[in-house]
Amino acid sequence: GEDVEQSLFLSVREGDSSVINCTYTDSSSTYLYWYKQEPGAGLQLLTYIFSNMDMKQDQRLTVLLNKKDKHLSLRIADTQTGDSAIYFCAEVFGNEKLTFGTGTRLTIIP
C-alpha cells in the first residue's frame, strides 16, 4: 500500500533555512501537497507540485521533487517565528486517494 514518511521533529534557528523532507513509496503519485497546521487549527494548503515537475518556487517556499528517489522536500527560506507549525506532505496516488504523512513539527529557535 501507499506509505508517506516524514521526520517528526525539526528545530531551526530564526533566519536560517528549514528543509522538511518526505518520502513516499507509490511511483504513480500525481499531485503532491504541503499543508501547514498551526496550533489548534486545521490544515492550510501551502503549496503543491505536479508529479511532472522537479521544482516549484513560491516566495520563501521551494518544493523539490526527486521522482527517482521518491523524495519530496519543502524549503522555507529565512525562517520566522510564525513558521512554527506542523507541516504535512500529502500525495494523491494512482487510485486518487489522498494520503498524508505523519507531519513534521517545526520549532524555531530564537
Place this chain on the structure above:
Amino acid sequence: NAGVTQTPKFQVLKTGQSMTLQCAQDMNHEYMSWYRQDPGMGLRLIHYSVGAGITDQGEVPNGYNVSRSTTEDFPLRLLSAAPSQTSVYFCASSWGRRETQYFGPGTRLLVL
C-alpha cells in the same frame, strides 16, 4: 464565505455515548471527507463523499457513520463512543478528490 465549519470545538463523552460531529461548507464543493488526527500518525481518512447521497469508507471507518443528504452538510456519527476514538477530527471539502482540500478548524474529542 465561511469556508468549512465544524461544531463543536471540544467534546467530552463517556464510553458508550453517541454523538454527531457537524461539518458544513458553503463553497458548493462536491467532495467532502472526515479525518482523524492522532500523534505520530498523521491524518487518516474515516469516510468520504463524492456528492449528495453518496458516501464511502476510508482507511479507518469502524465505529463511525456518515450521511450526505445535502451538498453543504456532512455529519459524522459515533454510535457508541470508545476511548480509542479520542482524537482530533477534521472535516475537509474540495471540488474533487484530486483538488485542493479546505479543512475545518477541527473538533477535539475525549472519550472517557
